[in-house]
Amino acid sequence: MEQKEEKKKKELIFKKKQHIEWIKRFLKLMPTETQDYDSNRMTMLYFVVSSLDLLGEVDNLDKKSIIDFVYSQQILPDKDNPEKYIENCGFRGGQFFGRDENPQCQPTNSHLYDHSHIAMTYVAIAILTILGDDYSRLNKNAILTALKSLQLDDGSFLAINGIYESDMRYLYCACCISKMLNDWSGVNIEKATKYILSAQSYENGFGLLPGRESHGGSTYCALASLSMMGTLNQISSKDKVIEWLIRRQLTGFEGRTNKMVDTCYSFWIGASLKLFNVFDLIDFEQCSNFTLSTQGDYGGFAKWPDIVQDPLHTYFGLCGLGFMKKFDIPEVDPELGFRIKK
Amino acid sequence: MEKQEEIPYEPLSKLPEWKDIQPIPQKESLKDPCAILYSPQFSEVMDYFRAILQKKEYSERALKLTTEVIRLNCSNYTVWEYRRGILEHLKIDLNTELDYLDKVIEQHPKNYQVWTHRVWVTTKLNSGDREKAFTEIAFLNDSKNYHAWSHRFWAIEYFNLWDGELEFIDKFFENDLRHNSAWAARFFVATQNGKLKNDPKIQLQEIEFSLSKINLTCNNESAWNYFISFFEIANLDQQQINDLVSKIETKKTRHRFCPFPMSFLIRVYSDKKFGYFSKENLEKAITFCDALSDECDTIRKAYWNYKKIGLEKILKEEF
Numbered sequence: 001m002e003q004k005e006e007k008k009k010k011e012l013i014f015k016k017k018q019h020i021e022w023i024k025r026f027l028k029l030m031p032t033e034t035q036d037y038d039s040n041r042m043t044m045l046y047f048v049v050s051s052l053d054l055l056g057e058v059d060n061l062d063k064k065s066i067i068d069f070v071y072s073q074q075i076l077p078d079k080d081n082p083e084k085y086i087e088n089c090g091f092r093g094g095q096f097f098g099r100d101e102n103p104q105c106q107p108t109n110s111h112l113y114d115h116s117h118i119a120m121t122y123v124a125i126a127i128l129t130i131l132g133d134d135y136s137r138l139n140k141n142a143i144l145t146a147l148k149s150l151q152l153d154d155g156s157f158l159a160i161n162g163i164y165e166s167d168m169r170y171l172y173c174a175c176c177i178s179k180m181l182n183d184w185s186g187v188n189i190e191k192a193t194k195y196i197l198s199a200q201s202y203e204n205g206f207g208l209l210p211g212r213e214s215h216g217g218s219t220y221c222a223l224a225s226l227s228m229m230g231t232l233n234q235i236s237s238k239d240k241v242i243e244w245l246i247r248r249q250l251t252g253f254e255g256r257t258n259k260m261v262d263t264c265y266s267f268w269i270g271a272s273l274k275l276f277n278v279f280d281l282i283d284f285e286q287c288s289n290f291t292l293s294t295q296g297d298y299g300g301f302a303k304w305p306d307i308v309q310d311p312l313h314t315y316f317g318l319c320g321l322g323f324m325k326k327f328d329i330p331e332v333d334p335e336l337g338f339r340i341k342k
Numbered sequence: 343m344e345k346q347e348e349i350p351y352e353p354l355s356k357l358p359e360w361k362d363i364q365p366i367p368q369k370e371s372l373k374d375p376c377a378i379l380y381s382p383q384f385s386e387v388m389d390y391f392r393a394i395l396q397k398k399e400y401s402e403r404a405l406k407l408t409t410e411v412i413r414l415n416c417s418n419y420t421v422w423e424y425r426r427g428i429l430e431h432l433k434i435d436l437n438t439e440l441d442y443l444d445k446v447i448e449q450h451p452k453n454y455q456v457w458t459h460r461v462w463v464t465t466k467l468n469s470g471d472r473e474k475a476f477t478e479i480a481f482l483n484d485s486k487n488y489h490a491w492s493h494r495f496w497a498i499e500y501f502n503l504w505d506g507e508l509e510f511i512d513k514f515f516e517n518d519l520r521h522n523s524a525w526a527a528r529f530f531v532a533t534q535n536g537k538l539k540n541d542p543k544i545q546l547q548e549i550e551f552s553l554s555k556i557n558l559t560c561n562n563e564s565a566w567n568y569f570i571s572f573f574e575i576a577n578l579d580q581q582q583i584n585d586l587v588s589k590i591e592t593k594k595t596r597h598r599f600c601p602f603p604m605s606f607l608i609r610v611y612s613d614k615k616f617g618y619f620s621k622e623n624l625e626k627a628i629t630f631c632d633a634l635s636d637e638c639d640t641i642r643k644a645y646w647n648y649k650k651i652g653l654e655k656i657l658k659e660e661f
Contacts, residue, residue, distance in 0.1 A: 026376060027375055027376060028377075029372065029377055029378075029379055030376055030377065030378045030379065031379055032378075032379050032380065032381050032384075034378055035378050035379075035380050035381065035384050035414065035415060036414070036415040036416070036417055037378065037417075038378060038380075038384075038388075038415050038418065039415060039417055039418040039419060039420065040417055041376050041378070044376050045375055045376045048375075048376060065373065065374070065375065066375045069370075069374050069375050092420075095368050095369065095370045095374075096368065096388060096392070096418070096420070097392065097395070097396075097420070098366040098367075098368065098369065098392035098393075098395075098396060099369065100369050101369055101370060111396065112398065113395055113396075113398070113420055113423060113424055113427075114420075115420065115423070117419055159419065160419060160423070162423050162426075163423075163426060163462050164419070164423070164458060165454060165457075165458040165461075201526065201529070202529050202567065202568065202571035202572075203526075203567045203571070204567075207526075208488070208492065209492060210535075210536075211495060211499075211530055211535045211536065212488075212491070212492050212495065212526070212530075213488065213491065213522065213523055213526035214526070215488065243605075243645075244567075246642055246645045247563060247642070249641055249642070250641075251641075256486075256522055256523075257522040257525075257563050257564050257567060258520040258521070258522045258562070258563060258564050259486065259522065278648070280644065281642075281644045281645040281648055282644070282645075283641045283642070283643070283644070286641060
């Protein structure tokens with residue numbers, strides 16, 4: 001009994017030093033098991049950099065080499081024919097296409113299959129923002145032109161130019177890009193808003209697509225997008241959305257009705273409640289204790305207790321704790337998902 | 343981060359088929375952030391992939407190589423785009439592509455790219471004949487797989503496969519009345535993706551259905567959410583409303599620790615449109631907030647207190 005109590009107490013300690021070391025390891029070299037992240041490496045880098053920012057370590061990083069790597073992934077207009085494949089512009093997720101490193105963003109030739117991915121464009125610009133870059137090497141025009149071409153008639157966004165999926169996640173990315181660049185010329189706000197409202201389900205949360213089950217991740221993307229577009233007040237059932245969100249708390253949060261708790265929803269649901277200014281209505285202690293119970297001995301957070309930690313859950317675990325003002329972790333911006341320096 | 347199965351690997355550089363290709367290595371140093379320690383096989387396959395991708399080769403061997411790249415990293419969105427290009431140029435029979443996808447999705451049921459590709463293939467084939475049976479197999483592994491349900495919804499709507507679907511969904515309820523994906527599917531099918539939401543016959547049928555499940559298990563948010571959504575949109579006359587509300591009031595007495603009857607009644611008592619808006623009922627709703635916050639739903643203590651303050655404000659303003 002005593003041993004059990006002792007163990008529980010130990011679990012509730014926030015292992016800051018271990019987290020820092022654990023995350024930094026990913027920055028240096030990622031193990032072979034992560035090679036299926038090859039094409040999404042930018043998202044990994046985002047989780048790592050933004051986590052270290054929340055842990056107060058970002059100024060100890062070699063910012064220049066990170067920024068150079070990010071800019072190397074920018075897909076630029078064709079140097080001879082700027083219109084050719086302009087819709088491919090933005091960022092790719094890593095070096096896998098085989099281009100030379102191009103941190104200074106020198107003009108290049110475009111290629112049909114060297115295309116950006118809207119989520120990579122979002123996290124790439126987010127990393128630059130966190131590191132205090134001045135966007136001087138960003139080709140804003142090309143990014144916004146490409147963005148515009150990704151919006152479909154129903155208001156949703158494709159991830160890449162081509163035959164590909166469109167859903168709430170990509171609409172959210174489009175809004176983040178527009179907000180960071182402070183230019184909404186790439187988004188038809190009226191259509192986008194209509195699309196989001198059409199995806200509100202009978203449970204009052206939002207599905208990833210219209211007609212689909214309410215889900216914490218897509219509900220966050222829906223609400224944050226509306227908030228960034230200034231159309232959050234077009235939701236007619238705000239109180240009911242709040243009740244659906246609040247009901248997701250079991251100890252930590254679940255993502256769907258009658259599912260299991262998962263560390264990352266303390267961000268998705270938490271940020272959604274923040275957008276409505278009702279975050280304080282949750283039970284902080286239970287949420288914090290659940291998140292801490294998924295900590296690894298050597299740092300990092302996992303989806304559940306006693307399974308392997310990963311950068312995504314580590315990052316969103318930190319964000320959730322930050323919302324509750326725990327352990328001096330600063331709060332992330334509930335719309336953009338990372339910390340904005342005042 | 344998935345462990346890949348070990349498959350005996352013959353280096354491409356040893357195969358005559360690839361002799362004419364000059365592989366293109368990934369141009370970066372291990373000093374770059376989040377560099378990956380690639381396996382030798384991963385590196386070699388990608389080096390050849392880069393070479394044929396850059397020259398846009400549409401060939402049988404290119405198709406084979408995309409299969410290899412997908413096996414090593416099925417999240418690579420570029421390889422799928424390129425593969426579609428190859429399939430189109432070579433006019434490959436897409437039924438074989440569907441056979442291939444059956445296997446890939448079985449291995450990676452939660453990957454976005456594989457399901458997207460399946461939509462593309464089935465759209466091109468203009469046949470959804472295999473989709474119901476295929477998603478059924480995916481449900482054996484995870485009956486709440488969001489991708490599989492989403493794909494099934496898409497196929498049902500696109501190929502008009504509504505027949506027999508309600509019966510199919512019923513099987514999930516036999517095992518688990520709290521199966522929220524099945525409830526969401528029920529809504530999708532019963533209303534034909536919202537089109538029949540305002541049909542009074544459907545509304546009454548679904549109110550009845552959800553109430554019958556609540557009668558079996560009161561503490562089930564899925565059934566309550568479903569019931570409340572139809573209760574609110576249905577054009578019920580006052581007698582029908584009264585019958586339903588009185589049933590829930592009885593339930594409230596019988597299951598006094600269950601939070602759902604009370605939270606339903608709070609809604610009904612405090613909204614003018616149901617005909618229960620009175621001083622007495624508002625006061626009752628306030629006591630329900632207390633019961634929820636102190637006894638029945640304590641994790642949402644702060645929320646029920648917040649609701650209570652809202653109700654007290656209405657009480658003060660209106661009476």
